[in-house]
Amino acid sequence: MSSWVLSECALKPFPPHPRSKKTKCLSKDFIFTTRPTSRRPTDPCRSLPLASPLISSRHRDWGLKVSVPLRVALPEEEEIEEKKTQEAGFDPGSPPPFNLAEIRAAIPKHCWIKDPWRSMSYVVRDVVVVFGLAAAAAYVNNWVVWPLYWAAQGTMFWALFVLGHDCGHGSFSNNPKLNSVAGHLLHSSILVPYHGWRISHRTHHQNHGHVENDESWHPLSEKIFRNLDDISRKLRFTVPFPMFAYPFYLWVRSPGKKGSHFHPDSDLFNPNEKKDVITSTVCWAAMVAVLVGLSCIMGPVQMLKLYGVPYWVFVMWLDLVTYLHHHGHEQKLPWYRGKEWSYLRGGLTTLDRDYGLINNIHHDIGTHVIHHLFPQIPHYNLIEATEAAKPVLGKYYQEPKKSGPLPFHLIGTLLKSMKRDHYVSDDGDIVYYQTDPQLYGDLETTDK
Numbered sequence: 001m002s003s004w005v006l007s008e009c010a011l012k013p014f015p016p017h018p019r020s021k022k023t024k025c026l027s028k029d030f031i032f033t034t035r036p037t038s039r040r041p042t043d044p045c046r047s048l049p050l051a052s053p054l055i056s057s058r059h060r061d062w063g064l065k066v067s068v069p070l071r072v073a074l075p076e077e078e079e080i081e082e083k084k085t086q087e088a089g090f091d092p093g094s095p096p097p098f099n100l101a102e103i104r105a106a107i108p109k110h111c112w113i114k115d116p117w118r119s120m121s122y123v124v125r126d127v128v129v130v131f132g133l134a135a136a137a138a139y140v141n142n143w144v145v146w147p148l149y150w151a152a153q154g155t156m157f158w159a160l161f162v163l164g165h166d167c168g169h170g171s172f173s174n175n176p177k178l179n180s181v182a183g184h185l186l187h188s189s190i191l192v193p194y195h196g197w198r199i200s201h202r203t204h205h206q207n208h209g210h211v212e213n214d215e216s217w218h219p220l221s222e223k224i225f226r227n228l229d230d231i232s233r234k235l236r237f238t239v240p241f242p243m244f245a246y247p248f249y250l251w252v253r254s255p256g257k258k259g260s261h262f263h264p265d266s267d268l269f270n271p272n273e274k275k276d277v278i279t280s281t282v283c284w285a286a287m288v289a290v291l292v293g294l295s296c297i298m299g300p301v302q303m304l305k306l307y308g309v310p311y312w313v314f315v316m317w318l319d320l321v322t323y324l325h326h327h328g329h330e331q332k333l334p335w336y337r338g339k340e341w342s343y344l345r346g347g348l349t350t351l352d353r354d355y356g357l358i359n360n361i362h363h364d365i366g367t368h369v370i371h372h373l374f375p376q377i378p379h380y381n382l383i384e385a386t387e388a389a390k391p392v393l394g395k396y397y398q399e400p401k402k403s404g405p406l407p408f409h410l411i412g413t414l415l416k417s418m419k420r421d422h423y424v425s426d427d428g429d430i431v432y433y434q435t436d437p438q439l440y441g442d443l444e445t446t447d448k
Contacts, residue, residue, distance in 0.1 A: 090395045092348075093334035093430045098392050100344050103373060106392045111381040116173035118380060122363065123163055123182065130156045134306055146305055154313020155361060157190045161318060162363045162379070168198035169205075169375040188283040190314060193250065195276035196261030200268050208326075208372055209346025211335045211424055211431065215254075217323050219335055219433060224256045225423035237418050237439060242323070243316040317362070324410055325351050325368040328417035329398055332432045340429035347373040348396045352386070353410065356403035369397060 133156065137149035166172040167183030180194075187194040200215050207213035211221065225233070232255070235241040250261045259266035262281045264274035295303040326349065333349045336342075353366040365371070367382035370389055377385050390397055403409060419440060421433035 092331065092396065093432075096344065096348060096396050098394075100373065103389050103392050107370075107374070107377075107385045107388050111377055111385040111388070113381075114171060114173050114376075114378050116175065116178060119163070119166065119172045119378065120182075122380075123186070126156060126159050126163065130160070138302075138306065150305075150309045150313055153310035155317060155358065157310055157314035158317035158321075159362050160186050160190055161192065161314065162365050164192065164194065165201070165365075166363070166379055168194070168201055171376050171378045184280065184283050188280075188287045190311065191247075191284060191287060193261050193277070193280040193284045195273070195280035196250070196266075196268070197280075199273060199277070200261060203268070205372060205375055206343075207346070208343075209334075209336055209349040210341050211337050214346075215257075217326055218254065219421070219424045219431075220255060221426050222423045222434070223426050225436070228255060233439065237422060239415055239418055240316070242418065243319045244312065246315045246318050320410065320414065321353070321362075321365060324353055324413060324417075325366075327351075327421050327433075328413045331398070333398075334430050334432055335424055336430060338429040344373070348393075351398050352400040353407070354400045354403040355407040355410075356405045358407060366400065369393070 130153065133149060133153050137145060137153075163172070164183045164186035167179040167186065170176070170179055172179050172182060183194045183198070187197065203213075204215040207215065211219055220228075228236070236245075236255075253259050253261075253268075257267075259268045261268065262277070262284070264277040264281075266277075269277055291303065291307065294307075298306075329351055333351075335349065336345060347369065350368050350372045352368050355362065355366050359366055363379040364382050365379065367386045370377065370386045371379075371382055374385070401409060420435050422436045422439060423434055424431040425434065
C-alpha cells in the first residue's frame with residue numbers, strides 16, 4: 001500500500017540507509033576558555049532541531065523519519081535552552097577572577113573627567129523642555145493631548161531627577177557648592193529632599209547587593225516577609241502598586257527599616273548631617289508651598305493636570321528603573337551577607353537595561369553596572385566606560401536585552417519578577433530569591 005501511495009505521488013522510496021556508528025562526544029575535560037560572545041559555541045553532544053540550518057552540514061540523511069512529527073524549533077526556545085546551558089557552566093555567585101583596580105584600569109582616563117559646562121547644558125535642555133511641554137499643553141488644553149503630555153512630562157521629571165542624582169554622587173562637577181545648589185533646585189522641583197535622598201542613596205551604593213544593609217529595593221528576609229500582613233504583602237508584589245512606592249519610602253523607608261528622609265534624627269543620618277537634612281526639608285516644604293500657591297491661582301484641577309499626574313508618572317519611572325536594575329534577570333543573581341559580601345561582588349549583581357529612545361532622555365542611567373562600581377563617572381561617559389570594562393567583566397556582565405523605540409519589553413520583565421522574587425532565606429551568606437506559591441494562589445511562577 002505504501003509503495004502504491006508513493007508511486008501515485010511520483011515519489012520513490014528511499015533505499016535503506018545503513019546506520020553509521022555513533023560519534024563519541026568530546027572529552028569531558030573540554031572547557032571553553034574564550035571570552036564570552038553573543039552566542040555560545042555549539043555543544044557537539046547536543047542534538048539539533050530538525051529545522052536547524054546546520055543539519056545540512058552535520059548530517060546528510062535526507063530520508064523522512066515519518067514516525068516523528070516535524071517540528072520547527074522557535075527562536076525563543078533556542079534562546080532559553082542556550083541560557084540554561086550558560087547557567088550550567090557559570091556561577092554568578094562565585095568570586096570574580098578580577099579586582100576593582102583591573103576594571104578601573106580598563107576605563108579610559110578621559111571618562112573620569114567632569115565637565116560642569118556640559119552638565120549644565122543638560123540641565124538647560126531639560127528645563128526648557130519641561131516648561132515648553134507645560135506651556136504647549138496649557139495652550140492646547142485638549143483631552144486628546146493631556147495623556148501624551150503626562151507621559152512626556154513625567155519622563156522629563158524623571159530626567160531632572162537623574163541630573164540631581166549626578167549632583168548627589170559628585171559626578172556633576174568637582175565643585176561641591178555647585179552640586180548642592182543644582183541638586184536642590186532639580187530635586188526640590190519634583191518633591192525630593194536632596195540631602196536626605198543623597199545620603200540614603202550613598203548607603204545604597206556602599207552596600208549594594210547586601211541583604212540587610214542595602215537601602216533600595218533590597219530583598220526581604222523570609223521572616224520579615226512572613227510577618228507582613230496580607231494587604232502589605234499583596235501591595236508590594238502586585239503591579240502597579242509597587243510602582244507608586246517612592247513617596248512612601250521617603251517617609252517611612254522599607255519594611256524592616258525605620259526612619260524618614262525628612263527627619264534629621266533619622267537612623268539614616270549621622271549627627272554631622274543634621275544641618276544638610278534640615279536644609280533639604282525646608283527646600284522641599286518651600287516647593288510644596290509654591291504648588292499650593294499655584295493651585296490657588298490656576299485652580300487645583302489645572303495644577304493636577306500640569307504637575308500632579310506627571311509627578312506620579314515620574315514616580316513610576318523611578319521605581320521601575322530602580323527595581324529592574326537589581327531584579328528580573330533570567331539568570332537569578334545572588335545577594336550576599338557576612339564575609340561573602342564585598343563591594344565588587346555586590347556591584348556585579350546590578351543589571352544594565354536598554355530603554356530605546358529613552359536612553360538619551362534619562363541620561364543613560366541604564367548603564368548601571370559601571371555606575372554602581374564607579375559613581376564618580378559622569379553619565380555622558382558611562383557608555384564608553386562600560387564598553388571598555390566588558391572584556392574584564394566577562395560573564396559577570398549581564399548583556400541587556402535590546403529594546404525597541406520604547407521599552408515595553410520591561411513590563412513583562414517586571415511582572416515576571418514580581419511573581420517570582422519574593423524573599424530570601426534567613427540563613428546563608430549567599431542567597432537567591434525564592435517564591436511564595438501561596439501569594440498568587442496556584443499560579444505557576446517557576447521558569448520553564
